[in-house]
Amino acid sequence: MSFEEGTVYMIRDQGSDDWVSPEPASDVIIDSVLEATDLSADNIASLDTYVDSEALREVVVEGGAESVTFTIEGHDVTVTADSAVSVDT
Numbered sequence: 001m002s003f004e005e006g007t008v009y010m011i012r013d014q015g016s017d018d019w020v021s022p023e024p025a026s027d028v029i030i031d032s033v034l035e036a037t038d039l040s041a042d043n044i045a046s047l048d049t050y051v052d053s054e055a056l057r058e059v060v061v062e063g064g065a066e067s068v069t070f071t072i073e074g075h076d077v078t079v080t081a082d083s084a085v086s087v088d089t
Contacts, residue, residue: 008057010083025056029085033072036087043073050077 009022012031026047033039047056051070058064059081069078076088 006053006057008053008060010060010079013084025060025079028083029077029079032085033075033077033087036089037073037075039073039075 008025010025010028011020012023012028029047030041030044033044034041050072051068055065055068056079059066059068059079060083063081065081067078067080069076071077078086078088080086
């Protein structure tokens, strides 16, 4: 998902009122998977290997769907319209 293709951006849940800025959804989602599992970055391909960028955009940007769930290396990952990422370990 490059800029030219219309990168999907999300706000990472910081759990505070500090200033935050949007980050590429791929960074937020992959970091969430790495934090929740014993996978390393070397075990994970690019995000578009696991989820269609248009399906992700429909949830995060357009609000046309409440969530999208997909599997990354055996772990179910759900992204919701409010940019929350949950990983089933």
